[in-house]
Amino acid sequence: IRAVKEGKTEVLVPVHEEGVSFPPSAAPVFYNPAMELNRDISVAAISVFAKILSERRNIPVENIRYLDALAASGIRGLRIANEVGVHTTLNDWSEDAFELIERNIEYLGLHDRINASRKNANVLMHEERFNIVDIDPFGTPAPFLAAAARSAVHLLAVTATDTAPLCGAHLNSGIRKYSAVPLNNEYHAEMAVRILLGKIARELAARDRFMRPLLSHATRHYVRTYLEIGNGAKKADRMLEQVGYISHCPSCDFRETHAGIAVHIASECPRCSSETQLAGPLWLGKLHETDFCGDILKELEKTESGTKEQAKKIIELCRDELDIPVFYEQHLLCKRLGVSASGINELIDTLRSCGFAASRTHFSGTSFKTDAELDEIESIISMLR
Numbered sequence: 001i002r003a004v005k006e007g008k009t010e011v012l013v014p015v016h017e018e019g020v021s022f023p024p025s026a027a028p029v030f031y032n033p034a035m036e037l038n039r040d041i042s043v044a045a046i047s048v049f050a051k052i053l054s055e056r057r058n059i060p061v062e063n064i065r066y067l068d069a070l071a072a073s074g075i076r077g078l079r080i081a082n083e084v085g086v087h088t089t090l091n092d093w094s095e096d097a098f099e100l101i102e103r104n105i106e107y108l109g110l111h112d113r114i115n116a117s118r119k120n121a122n123v124l125m126h127e128e129r130f131n132i133v134d135i136d137p138f139g140t141p142a143p144f145l146a147a148a149a150r151s152a153v154h155l156l157a158v159t160a161t162d163t164a165p166l167c168g169a170h171l172n173s174g175i176r177k178y179s180a181v182p183l184n185n186e187y188h189a190e191m192a193v194r195i196l197l198g199k200i201a202r203e204l205a206a207r208d209r210f211m212r213p214l215l216s217h218a219t220r221h222y223v224r225t226y227l228e229i230g231n232g233a234k235k236a237d238r239m240l241e242q243v244g245y246i247s248h249c250p251s252c253d254f255r256e257t258h259a260g261i262a263v264h265i266a267s268e269c270p271r272c273s274s275e276t277q278l279a280g281p282l283w284l285g286k287l288h289e290t291d292f293c294g295d296i297l298k299e300l301e302k303t304e305s306g307t308k309e310q311a312k313k314i315i316e317l318c319r320d321e322l323d324i325p326v327f328y329e330q331h332l333l334c335k336r337l338g339v340s341a342s343g344i345n346e347l348i349d350t351l352r353s354c355g356f357a358a359s360r361t362h363f364s365g366t367s368f369k370t371d372a373e374l375d376e377i378e379s380i381i382s383m384l385r
């Protein structure tokens with residue numbers, strides 16, 4: 001055991017002896033320093049959301065109940081309790097983890113604001129409701145989503161590290177876990193986010209509840225999303241209108257979205273007549289709220305974290321990216337056209353000067369989003385060669 005400082009919080013975590021406790025999931029209590037960036041963004045995001053709850057719903061910050069359902073050392077929830085000030089429950093069914101959580105509560109002297117719990121997370125989430133529920137599992141969150149969809153009153157935050165099933169690299173695993181078919185193509189990172197959100201939307205709908213994504217981001221290692229939650233069958237119906245399919249032409253890169261859970265979709269590409277591929281059901285709606293991202297940026301400005309600049313860059317890109325499915329990969333389009341790529345900013349500026357909406361995307365540095373048709377994109381790329 002050693003103490004590490006993340007953000008403003010010093011926490012006791014297990015020492016990972018080389019060769020003994022790698023991967024981190026093999027250690028008696030899990031701690032992954034590589035997730036500091038994810039936790040830094042979480043602290044900022046939950047701090048912003050706690051302010052929204054206290055201002056709009058008159059819930060004092062110290063009365064907001066936050067659950068870290070799969071807490072391990074507790075580092076995520078300990079930071080939220082210490083740096084945001086909400087009332088926190090740290091839960092983990094492992095005895096080693098529970099003992100370390102108790103030691104950490106003692107170490108920080110935060111008994112008044114933190115409960116330790118040693119339950120199956122699903123049992124706890126079926127028993128109790130929390131204003132904010134955070135699911136940060138090994139791999140897939142799928143086994144926890146039904147209970148989390150019940151327990152989260154105002155905000156549900158979910159991490160998924162099973163990017164291979166989510167983005168179609170492990171197809172059958174993805175189908176089993178998310179009851180959806182992903183496509184493993186150039187926009188697989190966005191595919192992963194939309195498959196996860198589609199699954200969560202359907203879990204919420206089963207309970208006459210709905211979600212509004214505030215922020216969703218993806219790296220090679222994980223997907224993370226923050227969803228505002230509300231109640232109501234009609235609103236759940238409207239949310240489900242944003243769940244559907246993407247048909248994709250592997251020959252010419254044409255894509256089309258089809259909203260609805262059961263829809264007729266022609267298998268012929270309307271552009272080049274090749275056979276299209278189908279992904280879904282998945283989330284076709286917005287991934288981010290601009291104001292929420294802007295407020296997170298202000299919050300990150302105040303932090304002392306080592307990942308501050310990286311975190312700010314991700315959130316800035318999320319704030320500014322067009323919220324339409326799905327991004328184009330510039331190099332792939334150029335290869336298909338047999339031309340060399342211009343700078344991504346030059347391409348975006350040109351699309352804009354031609355009257356289209358266009359933006360970069362946090363998913364990839366060589367990709368862009370636009371409302372231009374593929375024919376128009378191709379002629380602009382060819383013009384810039």
Ligand code: SAM
Nearest residue numbers: 030070071072076092093094120121136137138
């Ligand atoms: N949130 C932690 C962090 O930021 O360092 C990491 C959590 S770790 C990836 C997942 C934890 O979930 C493990 O400590 C494991 O013991 C716990 N766990 C797995 N299944 C569980 C279940 N059904 N109920 C409670 N805890 C569970």
